[in-house]
Amino acid sequence: MSAKVNFIQAINMALDDAMAEDDGVLVLGEDVADPQEGGIAGVTKGLSSKYGELRVMSTPIAEQAIMGAAIGAAITGFRPVAEIMLMNFTTVAMDMIINHAAKLRFMSGGQTSVPLTIRTMTGAGFGNGGQHCDYLEAWFAHTAGLKVVTPSSPADAYALMRACIADEDPCLFIENLPSYWVQGDAPERGTVAELGKAKVLREGSDVSLISYGRTISDCLVVAEQLAEEGIQAEIVDLRTIAPYDKATVAASVEKTGRCVIVHEAVTPFGVGAEIAAYLQDELFGSLHAPVKRVGSVFSPVPFSKPLETAFLPSHDDVISAVKSTFK
Amino acid sequence: MSAKVNFIQAINMALDDAMAEDDGVLVLGEDVADPQEGGIAGVTKGLSSKYGELRVMSTPIAEQAIMGAAIGAAITGFRPVAEIMLMNFTTVAMDMIINHAAKLRFMSGGQTSVPLTIRTMTGAGFGNGGQHCDYLEAWFAHTAGLKVVTPSSPADAYALMRACIADEDPCLFIENLPSYWVQGDAPERGTVAELGKAKVLREGSDVSLISYGRTISDCLVVAEQLAEEGIQAEIVDLRTIAPYDKATVAASVEKTGRCVIVHEAVTPFGVGAEIAAYLQDELFGSLHAPVKRVGSVFSPVPFSKPLETAFLPSHDDVISAVKSTFK
Amino acid sequence: MKETQQPDREVLLDMYRRVNLIYQNDERLRSAIRSGKIATTYYSPRGQEVIPAAVSVNLTDEDYICTIYRGVHDMLAKGAPVKEIWAEIGGRATGTCKGKGGPMHITHPATGVMVTTGIVGSSLPIANGLAWASQLRDDKRVTVAYFGDGASNIGAVHEAMNMAAVKKFPVVFVCQNNGYGEHTHYSLSTSARQISDRAAGYQMPGVTVDGNDPVAMYVAAKEAIDRARNGDGPTLIEAKTFRFMGHVLGDADGYMDKEEKKQAMANDPVPRFRQWMLDQGHAQEEQLAEMEAAITAEIDEALAFTLSSPMPDVAELKRDVFAEELN
Amino acid sequence: MKETQQPDREVLLDMYRRVNLIYQNDERLRSAIRSGKIATTYYSPRGQEVIPAAVSVNLTDEDYICTIYRGVHDMLAKGAPVKEIWAEIGGRATGTCKGKGGPMHITHPATGVMVTTGIVGSSLPIANGLAWASQLRDDKRVTVAYFGDGASNIGAVHEAMNMAAVKKFPVVFVCQNNGYGEHTHYSLSTSARQISDRAAGYQMPGVTVDGNDPVAMYVAAKEAIDRARNGDGPTLIEAKTFRFMGHVLGDADGYMDKEEKKQAMANDPVPRFRQWMLDQGHAQEEQLAEMEAAITAEIDEALAFTLSSPMPDVAELKRDVFAEELN
Numbered sequence A, B: 001m002s003a004k005v006n007f008i009q010a011i012n013m014a015l016d017d018a019m020a021e022d023d024g025v026l027v028l029g030e031d032v033a034d035p036q037e038g039g040i041a042g043v044t045k046g047l048s049s050k051y052g053e054l055r056v057m058s059t060p061i062a063e064q065a066i067m068g069a070a071i072g073a074a075i076t077g078f079r080p081v082a083e084i085m086l087m088n089f090t091t092v093a094m095d096m097i098i099n100h101a102a103k104l105r106f107m108s109g110g111q112t113s114v115p116l117t118i119r120t121m122t123g124a125g126f127g128n129g130g131q132h133c134d135y136l137e138a139w140f141a142h143t144a145g146l147k148v149v150t151p152s153s154p155a156d157a158y159a160l161m162r163a164c165i166a167d168e169d170p171c172l173f174i175e176n177l178p179s180y181w182v183q184g185d186a187p188e189r190g191t192v193a194e195l196g197k198a199k200v201l202r203e204g205s206d207v208s209l210i211s212y213g214r215t216i217s218d219c220l221v222v223a224e225q226l227a228e229e230g231i232q233a234e235i236v237d238l239r240t241i242a243p244y245d246k247a248t249v250a251a252s253v254e255k256t257g258r259c260v261i262v263h264e265a266v267t268p269f270g271v272g273a274e275i276a277a278y279l280q281d282e283l284f285g286s287l288h289a290p291v292k293r294v295g296s297v298f299s300p301v302p303f304s305k306p307l308e309t310a311f312l313p314s315h316d317d318v319i320s321a322v323k324s325t326f327k
Numbered sequence C, D: 001m002k003e004t005q006q007p008d009r010e011v012l013l014d015m016y017r018r019v020n021l022i023y024q025n026d027e028r029l030r031s032a033i034r035s036g037k038i039a040t041t042y043y044s045p046r047g048q049e050v051i052p053a054a055v056s057v058n059l060t061d062e063d064y065i066c067t068i069y070r071g072v073h074d075m076l077a078k079g080a081p082v083k084e085i086w087a088e089i090g091g092r093a094t095g096t097c098k099g100k101g102g103p104m105h106i107t108h109p110a111t112g113v114m115v116t117t118g119i120v121g122s123s124l125p126i127a128n129g130l131a132w133a134s135q136l137r138d139d140k141r142v143t144v145a146y147f148g149d150g151a152s153n154i155g156a157v158h159e160a161m162n163m164a165a166v167k168k169f170p171v172v173f174v175c176q177n178n179g180y181g182e183h184t185h186y187s188l189s190t191s192a193r194q195i196s197d198r199a200a201g202y203q204m205p206g207v208t209v210d211g212n213d214p215v216a217m218y219v220a221a222k223e224a225i226d227r228a229r230n231g232d233g234p235t236l237i238e239a240k241t242f243r244f245m246g247h248v249l250g251d252a253d254g255y256m257d258k259e260e261k262k263q264a265m266a267n268d269p270v271p272r273f274r275q276w277m278l279d280q281g282h283a284q285e286e287q288l289a290e291m292e293a294a295i296t297a298e299i300d301e302a303l304a305f306t307l308s309s310p311m312p313d314v315a316e317l318k319r320d321v322f323a324e325e326l327n
């Protein structure tokens, strides 16, 4: 498997394979069809030419209508993959996502289900400023009825996207814009991941770095730096943020006794809070140090490059958090 | 101060006094003016008759337009109090709240500020089901630029509402519908609370119960029950959820060594996660037991009474969480 | 506009049966609630009976509807089972949604009642998705979205109408204009001379009709439904009517124009329809009396069924949150 | 429609100056970006220069505008300082927003540039609030909200137009219809024959005008602004134009109709206006050349100012999040 693909290609393959296998898989969103170039980054390129513009539907700029159309089709048994271009634009569709997609199964007593995937991208680093880069995964994870998924490699993007599409419940699939073009091993076509399963990407005995999405690559770099100083970091990629894989997370931290959670969302009330709260309870008395959290600075995402860089968690931030657990 | 008032009266007084003192204070929302009876629960009753329907403006059912109007007026120096009737309806106005109200000060480099108060009510217990009772405070607390406030007594409702109105930043003020008619001591008119300050409502040496809003009353009951068993619980009312009062919280738990966080929002990724994550870090090694969290069951809010009751955190849930910290 | 055939005798009788069912159901439900037999918040559709009856005689079980909290008339007209509706309103395990959804979320896919929402305006975007599914399956189904006059001012409605028009979705938007949204009169919240005027902005046929006139309402509904079924796209019907019981049961109506209300109630569409049937010789007194008695018996049964049905087990809180039961 | 006076020579010269400023600013900015001197994502307004110029000559510094990511022409026309705009786009501490907002959020209250948003449709609801403030202060200010044709299909726009009409806010909604929203052609996303047709649904005057025709645009803008200033409520202006540079700088335009684009560019409004000024004898060649040279110098200065300005200090991340600096 020496072929390399980037995230865009991997997600495109996943959509393509899922659509080829199952007529019920649909794609909709702004500019997703080929006359509109398959989206601003081309993630859905080629699909409408293959599967038609009724199954791959470019829509008006109307996120509530997009989500509503996806929910309605899902209720009747289709498996729509709806794109909300950027995560900040979920804010105009929250009613559809939270009050409807997440709850219709429960409120109908199990009569209607919503096997829907919401694709959305985000991430600071490209100078897009305050309204285009937020990480809001904690909101969705706090909502019963939703699953939240994010990949850290192209191959995982493929397998996790396939898993979201196959899942009977609404899944939010978060893509990182600044790393769209990063290459990785090509996925094995047809692989469907299991949701709710984390992956240990690097084994280590001294500290667990728990992360997901783009910051996994930071953790991998940091782990090598730490290794030079004799600290062996284990890296756990959550892959599914909600429901997260408690067993894998706890096993790793039980082994290492130290934990740093890293994400790009701002720290307060973020995903790291939940994981830390869980671990201090589960592993009380066996931790060598408090669970540490590393996230972005608590501010809106700034535009100017030096501010944007300072806003994001740095390698140094992770390293000093790790070192603080050895004091 | 033997006079008693309920939450509705207390909030009404706060609005009235603020409007009387400052011409810049405005009220807007669905049905808020007197020809529409001052809202479905009458919280704003009498205000439009006193201050006119330009300052107390009933609006169409259009939460984005409501929030937009409030933000625009706030930028020019007014202090609007915008009502989003129920917290679940914030989902249709999240863009205005998150991308605009919270961020305009920062994105404008401090040129425009948004001294806005958003009033919203919520809470299970009245059989309003899946789309009318959610507690979403963790979302707002995760947003840089917003303050999140909720009172546990009528007097505090008055003083905290005055504080929100006086504050230079957007504040979300959460009211609990099922306890609207609960009586408490009348506020001292003119009192303005300090935001970001928690209050110790009951002193105790053995365990800290940290809560806010309606569940404070549960904690007060539970504390008496625990006292009979010889456990002295200290109760900390956060009052401001974001930014929360780390000093007071930490001081209490440092003293007691044990902590249970109680709220009506569902537990995973809730406010309790942040507080627990903070405390295990701040007080590492000095806690006698893990920080425990008690919230609602992780499901949409059910309609049927026995389910709704089972959904909400019970006194027993709090008691067993407390007892688990003594094992 | 092409000449639509007037409803024949069979159809009129069918319509009258549905109208009377809605009427009796409402009277009985209100008395069951007032007497404490059933505990629920209730949004009575009294006065609006004719609208969904005239719509539904043009629909089959295969056709879909999405309705709102004030929607029991829409469900009954569509043929959803009286017993299970009552049991759901009573929060019983035997209800359409096992008591988990409650009156605001009644769902019954077998009769095409696909979504009932408590969020103003949210029925329309989801209806689009059902209609998109029909296009994909080419199954000639029609979807009807019901909503109120107040809802016509919220964003989701606009997004949905535009998308439906662009995509030529087989959907009919039926606005039940009862003159009020909660406590606010149409004239104070809605800038349109009449709501159907907004259809032109979507190049969609729009018609305002007396929703309390069975023949006029039938003709308007039939034309729109035929248009949708023939693939000619959506229609906006504004059905003018009146809300006899205020917004919510117990509502004191202080905000209503007394004269307007008196006149509307004097013009009660239910006895008017009955009398007209007799006057026109479409039915005999005995025939109607017999029909009405059967309906009474059906409702008796529904009430008895509800009161004798068990409440749901608390284990239900773990079910239907996701497809897989939580533990 | 009443006869509005044609712009006189002074006004025409003023308009031309603004048009040329926008034009030169855009050319220079694009070359600064292409050459790497300034790093930013850029949404060029090239082709749309006349619209805000014709609007702004009818406004004073006291009047307000809300604009969007594609809004540098609107700000320049309104009189916001070229130097600070450039510095903001360059992410410099000397920018309008200290580099924190960036091009999508430029704000300059001194010249009435109150909000620039990156969220489609969100300029309108906030504009309403500015206009409400003017009603409250009775200061006769007018607010203009700019938005695109694609934005006309999103919910916030509809909510804002309805509310403005109901409240008779002194606001003018200017839709710059450039035929595309991102990669989607008007005809594929917008069901209205012309966007101004939607005004009738709000009983609001609506007009479609050639936005590239200085006189027609001036007349339409003046009438609407006068109407708002006189307390006669909002107007919707659809200004037809074209987007010469695609959605975002670097956009390959593959989705565009080549012929449509060629024709539009052949009809470039900037040289056309210039030639017309000369032909009509409103200006002499030397006079325009001198004016243009002064503008060139101003932009030279802005570029130099930007490149010599410092980047913001990272301490800025803690400032302007709230009124009080974070620590």
Ligand SMILES: Cc1ncc(C[n+]2csc(CCOP(=O)(O)OP(=O)(O)O)c2C)c(N)n1
Binding pocket: B030, B061, B063, B085, B089, B092, C070, C118, C119, C120, C147, C148, C149, C150, C151, C152, C178, C180, C181, C182, C243, C247
């Ligand atoms: C988004 C949203 N905002 C506010 C409410 C509260 N609310 C419930 S019903 C209602 C009035 C709706 O009026 P209308 O659309 O005319 O329907 P009607 O009740 O008259 O049938 C309001 C404001 C809501 N449910 N959803």
Ligand SMILES: Cc1ncc(C[n+]2csc(CCOP(=O)(O)OP(=O)(O)O)c2C)c(N)n1
Binding pocket: A030, A061, A063, A085, A089, A092, D070, D118, D119, D120, D147, D148, D149, D150, D151, D152, D178, D180, D181, D182, D243, D247
């Ligand atoms: C709510 C929302 N959805 C999607 C986007 C992404 N987006 C940015 S610009 C744009 C196109 C807008 O088109 P139009 O309103 O015609 O303005 P134009 O760019 O042509 O000036 C889109 C879809 C956004 N910014 N906000």
Ligand SMILES: [Mg+2]
Binding pocket: C148, C149, C150, C176, C177, C178, C179, C180, C181, C182
């Ligand atoms: Mg109504």
Ligand SMILES: [Mg+2]
Binding pocket: D148, D149, D150, D176, D177, D178, D179, D180, D181, D182
């Ligand atoms: Mg456009």
